[in-house]
Amino acid sequence: MEASQTxxxxxxxxxxxxxxxxxxxxxxxxxxxxENPRMxxxxxxxxxxxxxxxxxxxxxxxxxxxxxMIGPSGCGKSTFLRCLNRMNDYIDICRVEGEIRLDGxxxxxxxxxxVPLRAMIGMVFQKPNPFPKSIYDNIAYGPKIHGLxxxxxxxxxxxxxxxKKAGLWEEVKDRLDQPGTGLSGGQQQRLCIARTIAVNPExxxxxxxxxxxxxxxxxVIEDLIDELxxxxxxxxxxxxxxxxxxxxxxxxxxxxxxxxxxGTTDQIFTRPGHQLTEDYITGxxx
Amino acid sequence: xxxxxxxxxxxxxxLDTLHQTIVAMGRLANTQIGEALRALNTADTALARKVVDRxxxxxxxxxxxxxxxxxxxAKRQPLASDLRVIVASQxxxxxxxxxxxxxxxxxxxxxxxxxxVKDLPLQHVASMVRDALQMLSDCMQVYDRNNAAAIGxxxxxxxxxxxxxxELIEELSRQMTADAGASQDHTAMLFIGRSCERIGDHxxxxxEHLHYMSTGESFFTRECT
Numbered sequence: 001m002e003a004s005q006t007x008x009x010x011x012x013x014x015x016x017x018x019x020x021x022x023x024x025x026x027x028x029x030x031x032x033x034x035e036n037p038r039m040x041x042x043x044x045x046x047x048x049x050x051x052x053x054x055x056x057x058x059x060x061x062x063x064x065x066x067x068x069m070i071g072p073s074g075c076g077k078s079t080f081l082r083c084l085n086r087m088n089d090y091i092d093i094c095r096v097e098g099e100i101r102l103d104g105x106x107x108x109x110x111x112x113x114x115v116p117l118r119a120m121i122g123m124v125f126q127k128p129n130p131f132p133k134s135i136y137d138n139i140a141y142g143p144k145i146h147g148l149x150x151x152x153x154x155x156x157x158x159x160x161x162x163x164k165k166a167g168l169w170e171e172v173k174d175r176l177d178q179p180g181t182g183l184s185g186g187q188q189q190r191l192c193i194a195r196t197i198a199v200n201p202e203x204x205x206x207x208x209x210x211x212x213x214x215x216x217x218x219x220v221i222e223d224l225i226d227e228l229x230x231x232x233x234x235x236x237x238x239x240x241x242x243x244x245x246x247x248x249x250x251x252x253x254x255x256x257x258x259x260x261x262x263g264t265t266d267q268i269f270t271r272p273g274h275q276l277t278e279d280y281i282t283g284x285x286x
Numbered sequence: 287x288x289x290x291x292x293x294x295x296x297x298x299x300x301l302d303t304l305h306q307t308i309v310a311m312g313r314l315a316n317t318q319i320g321e322a323l324r325a326l327n328t329a330d331t332a333l334a335r336k337v338v339d340r341x342x343x344x345x346x347x348x349x350x351x352x353x354x355x356x357x358x359x360a361k362r363q364p365l366a367s368d369l370r371v372i373v374a375s376q377x378x379x380x381x382x383x384x385x386x387x388x389x390x391x392x393x394x395x396x397x398x399x400x401x402x403v404k405d406l407p408l409q410h411v412a413s414m415v416r417d418a419l420q421m422l423s424d425c426m427q428v429y430d431r432n433n434a435a436a437i438g439x440x441x442x443x444x445x446x447x448x449x450x451x452x453e454l455i456e457e458l459s460r461q462m463t464a465d466a467g468a469s470q471d472h473t474a475m476l477f478i479g480r481s482c483e484r485i486g487d488h489x490x491x492x493x494e495h496l497h498y499m500s501t502g503e504s505f506f507t508r509e510c511t
Contacts, residue, residue: 270365
């Protein structure tokens with residue numbers, strides 16, 4: 001490296017700990033915005049009755065990215081995730097304010113039908129929840145009710161394609177008529193992912209999708225997430241920081257309902273900018 | 287602010303143990319360099335051999351540091367400042383081990399030139415060692431306090447060592463031309479000078495690792511043009 005092209009940081013630099021934003025600062029720092037957002041969330045507040053669970057969250061979710069949402073229990077990361085496809089509509093006392101858009105359209109607009117919305121923004125839950133039906137019917141059900149298939153052969157094709165995308169086809173192709181609930185935990189979760197894929201989503205939300213799985217099944221799902229990113233946008237809530245660091249390109253840290261910091265996953269896990277992020281990911285008392 | 291304790295107390299204990307190992311390696315490196323120079327200056331072959339033998343202690347400490355680092359990487363999956371401290375400590379341990387190797391080299395050559403030391407240009411080596419010891423001491427203070435602010439001067443001080451080495455080479459060239467019969471001693475002095483110069487380079491590397499440890503950023507930034 002030529003001397004003229006370099007500058008020594010050392011003389012003027014302070015330590016990372018000195019540069020960290022103070023714990024009392026609660027406005028989001030980092031990269032909230034992206035150049036190619038699939039979803040945009042602006043000033044989102046979520047209330048459960050009088051209690052505010054999410055405070056003024058502004059965040060973009062980029063096309064074909066995996067964004068991980070991390071934070072301690074009760075920080076609001078799952079609440080926020082559930083806002084992204086209006087799953088909180090089921091909770092009577094829950095109220096969402098602010099704006100959440102998918103490809104520019106406000107998903108909380110009165111014109112939006114939540115049924116097709118939840119097909120476009122699918123969700124995979126912590127515990128695998130296959131329907132008490134055959135493996136085939138678990139996949140075929142969604143495309144049928146959404147009118148995406150008209151014939152048996154079309155349905156067959158969707159079932160096969162979805163199971164292949166979820167990496168499950170080879171394991172179940174000879175027993176499609178058997179109950180989905182008879183599969184192992186990891187297979188059931190991949191079945192649920194296949195079920196989500198079958199209705200052509202734009203975005204897949206995952207709420208701790210591997211927390212009930214063993215390390216091998218977890219690795220399979222993580223590998224799948226990596227493949228799915230080529231076609232879909234994925235937002236994942238996880239308590240495993242190792243998982244967040246393995247599967248995501250950006251990471252968002254939530255704390256007591258505030259979005260504290262967003263950054264590239266590399267940056268967040270090697271040199272976070274906020275003291276609260278540093279405390280959490282290093283396992284320190286704040 | 288990062289002085290907050292880990293929730294898992296044994297993690298803090300393991301980090302502290304690694305810290306103590308690196309500090310011990312730093313102290314030993316300091317002793318080895320200083321005693322190698324003293325052995326050279328005073329033609330003390332017994333002291334020189336002691337320095338050579340003591341290199342094993344440094345190798346053992348290096349192995350210990352490696353084991354401590356590997357243990358924490360495997361068990362703790364460190365992140366952020368912890369990750370930087372652990373990775374930087376491993377790299378610093380390697381630099382210190384190499385520094386001690388060069389100190390042992392100097393001591394080995396000191397034994398060879400002991401009979402003719404009064405005729406050799408020792409002042410340049412003394413100057414290099416003085417700078418190296420200062421740089422090493424400053425680095426170990428930075429490691430102890432995790433404060434990158436003091437690193438720039440350490441890094442730049444290596445230029446003094448390089449300049450003194452260049453002067454030594456010039457002086458040796460003159461002496462070799464004038465007295466070809468002493469070429470073995472002069473060659474030994476060249477190796478001693480080279481060892482001092484390499485010690486400076488390794489301490490400079492330490493400063494770079496310390497900068498990363500403290501800030502999470504590379505020591506260098508490429509100026510945008």
